[in-house]
Amino acid sequence: MQIIKNYVNGQLLDPFAGQYIDNVEPATGQVYSKIPNSDEHDLEQAVVAAEHAQKDWANTSVEKRAAILCRLADIIDANADMLAEAEAIDNGKPITLAKNVDIYRASANIRFFAQAITQFSSESHAMEDVAINYTLRDPIGVVGCISPWNLPLYLFTWKIAPALASGNAVIAKPSEITPMTAFLFSKLCIEAGLPDGVLNILHGTGPSIGGPLTTHPKIKALSFTGGTATGAQITKVTAGMFKKLSLELGGKNPTLVFADCDFEDTVNNVVRAAFSNQGQICLCGSRIYIERPIYEKFKLAFVEKVQQIKIGDPLQTDTQHGALVSKAHMEKVLSYIELAQEEGGTILTGGNQVTLEGRCENGFFVEPTVIEGLTNHCRTNQEEIFGPVCTIMPFDTDDEAIILANGTEYGLASSVWTNDLKRAHRVAKEIEAGIVWINCWLLRDLRTPFGGVKSSGVGREGGLEALRFFTEAKNVCVKY
């Protein structure tokens, strides 16, 4: 059984208290590794190491920092098969998805921010004949990054890469539900020659290490991705501590399908948007609104396509739909399917747990599920299910579609499917969300601002926004 270790000051360490928790493979339901349940002592050691390393790292030339990070990205690429298999085992996601999306993006994140920092510049403001102001952007110091289980290495690297590139030392906590690729990554950091203490990875649960990390006085900025309730808790416990916070939280994202869309392409992509990664992406489109003239036709084609999704062992390369991340999460998703029926919904396809034969007979599999006949304000359409469950509903006018789309507390992402350019722009402007995709979904340009409004988060990451978040601006005013 593999024993995962913390990565502190360049070394792979056991937790001080010797406490471990079980790591379960979702596709089999079996414990297959042990995870340190780190606590304040481990954190203190990491903070000391990070503080010690940070000044040298900040004083290391941008070119050298970028070169080390690019080397790390290359090493990820060289180990892509190994990492993809580890991610599929740890998370339950299909191995093909793990390789093409998760691991591909992990190295892209690191390479992107390694290059971005070499292009980062700051503003100057001239006061005619009086003075010139220029802005310095210094690293913050020691920062914290907390990431979730749904896109483990993808989101872990999305946070640490800009933090490191801009000269901070990082204490990162991956999800205790999917710790494996962050552990493997720590070995790759050693191989890449990342200086000791610049990145420290502490494993463990929210209460044992996540909480202490958020309130540690020496950690001046926190980037968090996860559930909205946890984001609210972090805001509460850090109130009055004057930390910079970037919170990427939940979504309940609308997909708006207009009658003039490219029908086939839209059906294919709306299926992908609803069910990729078993619906466990905060950007998934789980509320699908279809313009009435094509409602019945779209429904038939959509359900037919969903029924073709191949459910199977995540380690088989032809599997399209793997296991949910945990038993608890599977039970949560199944309880929402039950709730949807109590609320008057009709299941058009799916709705059940799936029992596979062989090695995966005890895995946490749930069918891709499509429900119709619900109102917009029912709990099924208001609460984040974060699983392979979507609802479909008709609409009659653009204005109605916008009201329905905006009718939840969330505001992360949305997609709009139409060939009417004016409509696309108008709807995009009216939708309350951090991201609107027109005739596409999850098409990501890493330079763009990424984040949500309303209960979907605070702040933006991506591109310059992330580099700005992980630096402090200082204005210098020079009188002529």
Ligand SMILES: NC(=O)C1=CN([C@@H]2O[C@H](COP(=O)(O)OP(=O)(O)OC[C@H]3O[C@@H](n4cnc5c(N)ncnc54)[C@H](O)[C@@H]3O)[C@@H](O)[C@H]2O)C=CC1
């Ligand atoms: N990106 C997203 O939008 C995500 C949303 N979720 C939603 O949240 C629900 C709960 O999933 P969880 O895994 O429990 O998410 P979570 O928000 O509890 O976990 C995310 C990360 O935060 C850490 N954490 C938990 N409590 C903490 C605390 N008090 N202080 C600091 N860190 C803490 C976790 O250990 C993990 O690393 C899911 O069912 C889903 O609806 C979950 C993961 C990602």
Ligand SMILES: O=C(O)/C=C/C=C(\O)C(=O)O
């Ligand atoms: O940055 C991206 O491309 C995707 C981000 C996804 C999440 O934050 C999520 O699913 O939690």
